[in-house]
Amino acid sequence: MKWSDFFTSSVGKKLIMSLSGLFLIAFLVVHVGLNACIWAMDDGVMFNKAAHFMGANVVPRVLEIGLFAGFLLHIIQGLALEFQNRSNRKKGYAVKMGSKGSAWYRKSMGLLGTLILLFLIMHISHFWVPSRITGLEPTYIDGKEYHDLFGRMAAVFTDNIGIVILYVLGCISLAWHLVHGFQSAFRTLGLTNHKYIRLINGLGIGFSIIVPLAFALMPISFYMGWV
Amino acid sequence: MEHYSMNLTLKVWKQKNATAEGNFETYQVKDISSEMSFLEMFDVLNEQLIHEGKDPIAFDHDCREGICGMCSMYINGRPHGPWHGTTTCQLHMRAFKDGDTIVVEPWRANAFPVVKDLVVDRSAFDRVIQSGGYISVNTGVSVDGNTIPIERENADKAFAAAACIGCGACVAACKNSSAMLFVSAKVSHLALLPQGDVERKNRVLNMVAQADKEGFGSCTFTEACEAVCPKEISITNISRLNSEYLKAGLSADKAH
Incomplete structure (x- = not known):
């Protein structure tokens, strides 16, 4: 079987969604862990150093290219699948099934993904673009120059309730997307043993609550003056 | 529960x-027991329509005991x-x-x-089965049923998958119009048994390819199929199909 046939079949397309999704889940772990440095209560010294490492070291910079590729693959394939699948029923039902037998978030991955995409565009323009392209105010730690990303976070979130709310909504979309996506990714990879399915379901729900909650607490912390 | 009669729109x-x-079209039916x-209620309605000189409603049905998969x-x-877990013919009006x-x-x-009214053409399922839902057997004298030992757990899982009657409710319920519950039930049934081993790789590759060609969508695990399946086929069969597909697709060494 040719690779092209394998990855363009209905199962292969889902495999791409599964693998790119798991890759993005791994990225979330790195992202949330690094950002948690804002709570070191040292006016952002640890966080700015950590962010500096991610921006200056060659390994994370190369991985960053992979990250963008992973995002693009997941977004483009996801949208393509959503439209292809919808087109398989040209004439719909007069009485819809609604949530009978299928929870709303399991059927709304396209919508949730699109909301996350909109959030992502705003998020990248807030932080990645100034840090990597247009430039940020420098800060000096032990005489060495660093990008003041901590200061940038403070500027974006402090006294800006609208942006804080948009970030929290983005995190809520992410949470619901993960509740389905986490375990669905493993089922697509062929997990059939119920012992492991239960484990993955539990891990998935835990991950979907803890990680988006930690992310949501970041803008809230700046707004409330906790950091 | 007490019997009662009803008038319905x-x-x-x-x-x-x-x-x-x-x-x-809107119809009134009276004194339905x-x-x-549900199909007997349709028989009453159709008889009424025929008496009135109108076109009766075309619908598929055959065994009327929940095993043929025709009612849809x-x-x-x-x-x-x-x-839950009921075909249309086994649905009673007390619902x-x-x-x-x-x-x-x-x-x-x-x-x-749609062929006419409530009748749809499900021959796509037949073509999916033809593409791989079979095993090779020697003809001649039938062999003893217990010649090949089969692990009890696998036998039970294979039997549960084989209960699929191919009615198409999974496709009808799925937001993606995916036939994966059907295809995976057929793949699982044979993949879990030693008799299915000979065509194992080609079966899953060919059946998925045929389902794609017929215009069924991909599975996104919304679980709607499992919820409406009259034979309560487990969605875990789809995970098994994925597993079978990955193993076959990554190891098969010829063009499909």
Whole structure:
């Protein structure tokens, strides 16, 4: 079987969604862990150093290219699948099934993904673009120059309730997307043993609550003056 | 439970043929017994229509005992109606109350085109089966049933998967019009048994390829199929199909 046939079949397309999704889940772990440095209560010294490492070291910079590729693959394939699948029923039902037998978030991955995409565009323009392209105010730690990303976070979130709310909504979309996506990714990879399915379901729900909650607490912390 | 009779309003999809537009027709049926099956209620209605000189409603049915998979009505927003694990023919009128309005539609999917009224063409499923849902056996004297030992757990899982009657409710319920529950039931049934080993790789590759060609969508694990399946086929079979597909697709060494 040719690779092209394998990855363009209905199962292969889902495999791409599964693998790119798991890759993005791994990225979330790195992202949330690094950002948690804002709570070191040292006016952002640890966080700015950590962010500096991610921006200056060659390994994370190369991985960053992979990250963008992973995002693009997941977004483009996801949208393509959503439209292809919808087109398989040209004439719909007069009485819809609604949530009978299928929870709303399991059927709304396209919508949730699109909301996350909109959030992502705003998020990248807030932080990645100034840090990597247009430039940020420098800060000096032990005489060495660093990008003041901590200061940038403070500027974006402090006294800006609208942006804080948009970030929290983005995190809520992410949470619901993960509740389905986490375990669905493993089922697509062929997990059939119920012992492991239960484990993955539990891990998935835990991950979907803890990680988006930690992310949501970041803008809230700046707004409330906790950091 | 006490027997009762009811008067109902039915809104049924009427479509003259495959190319006609089609629309909902409203019918009144009276004195329907709570002990009738849903199809018997349709028989009463059709007899009434024939007496009135009108065109009766075309619908698929055969065994009327829940094992053939022919009946295929989408009732009030759910394939096979409101009861769990039940075919339309086994749905009884005690599921409804006097004065209810019931909306009946055909299965909707491009791969299941309407032939007439509530009858859809499900030959796509036949072609999926033809592409790989079989095993090679020696002809001649039949062998003893216990010649090949099979692990009890696998035998039970294979049997549960083999219970699929190919009615198409999974496709009808799926937002993606995916046939994966059907395909995976057939793949799992044979993949779990030693008899299925000979065609193992080609089976899953060919059946998925045929399902794709027929215009069924991909599975996104919304679980709607499992919820409406009259034979309660487990969605875990789809994970097994994925596993079989990955193993076969990554190891098969010829063009498909």
